[in-house]
Amino acid sequence: MNYYELLQLWCGRQAEKVLLVEDQREYSYGKMLEQVDALRAGLADEAAHGLRGSILVLADTLNGQLAAFLALQALQLRPVLLHHGLAEGEIKAILCENRLNGQLVIRQRSPAQSDLDWTWLESGLEEQGRAQEDILGVLSSGSTGVPKVMYRTYESWAGFFPVQNEIFQITGGTRLFLHGSLSFTGNLNALLGVLYAGGSIITSSRWHCRWWAQLMADWQVDAIYLVPTKLQLLAAKVKQPLMQVRSLFTGSQLLSDRNIGDLQRLLPQAKIILYYGASELNYITYTVCGEKRRDSCNLGRPFPGIGLRVDDGIIYVDTPYHVSGLKPPYTVRDTGWLNEAGELMFEGRRENWINKGGVKLNTLRLENKLRAVPGIRAAVVMPMADALRGSTVAAFVVKEGDVSAAKVRQAVRQVLQPVEIPRRLLFLPRLPLNDRGKVDRSVLAKLVDE
Structure with a gap:
């Protein structure tokens, strides 16, 4: 199973339903499949002449990222979505260090729903063999060197979607707002979780909080996933409460009591969920904000089915939902401790x-x-x-x-x-x-x- 096949499955049930809204562009499940199949057909000739293995994808819109991601999976290739803003030398280093087959560049030619231009740039490198079960790659942050590609099977995320979707209140009727590149694993995971449930994604290519709020109101967004820095900006710029929002989930390391209070005023009907996770390991712990004050380092209890322990201040996680090649229990060298209630008190990366x-x-x-x-x-x-x-x-x-x-x-x-x-x-x-x-x-x- 892969995410292209999941899109096909939903198209058979709800082809006319909105899957993605990106500013003024709307894509139903059926229109997205048409766009993906058109791109797949164009790439098929390249696949017959050497397009293989893991492909680095650079797209100028979220729609382009998603279409390329799904089209490559339709061809049984492994997409790796590239961060924006990297220099040519940095992209070359990612290709070389990770032995990737090449780079696929996707551009939105016009506002037309299926109008994507693409360019294939072969690297000439021979990729090391991957397990057949690996269907996608994600990039590390690259904060201490060249970003590393980490590979995932379908089950490593999709197997956990029923658990996370229930906690985050994601259903087939959900309209989730997110913002930013799908090369950020939090965004990609959230989008695929909504696709798994048969819901809708609302997003924008613009960095404009009041415009985001307008989109949320126009499309009756009932769930939000944004990183803390964007949430702080949203709460500072938007004064009218977003009454229709029922769920907000976000990584919590950067949210103070004051930030949470601002969000509760902006989203008075929302369940605010703060989680701790890692690209290598998926979701680990979570907590729900209530009326009482919380220690900003308290990241809650483990998600169902996730094991957690702390040895000598280092956090170790036991989970089946990790990137390929890891042997749990595994640590990303984050530090912390467990309080009497079994909640994780997070203290950051050891090197920080x-x-x-x-x-x-x-x-x-x-x-x-x-x-x-x-x-x-x-x-x-x-x-x-x-x-x-x-x-x-x-x-x-x-x-x-x-x-x-x-x-x-x-x-x-x-x-x-x-x-x-x-x-x-x-x-x-x-x-x-x-x-x-x-x-x-x-x-x-x-x-x-x-």
């Missing part, structure tokens, strides 16, 4: 801790402290080299309103312990984000070195 002259500082907790400071809307903390102490604290903050930098600095000194006070506190108009909506720490690292 700062050892300041023998004092270990948790960057995640420092970020949460800074976000609670009046006058700070967003904050990121990173280690910074220090000749005397080995490393020290650098912090990047976005001010709220017209509060002065001097007032914020004073408030920071009152909230943080002396050893926690940043050596460098830089004020930015906004945090730099990548195409997945996550903070681009490589940009911030360059600012530290200036």
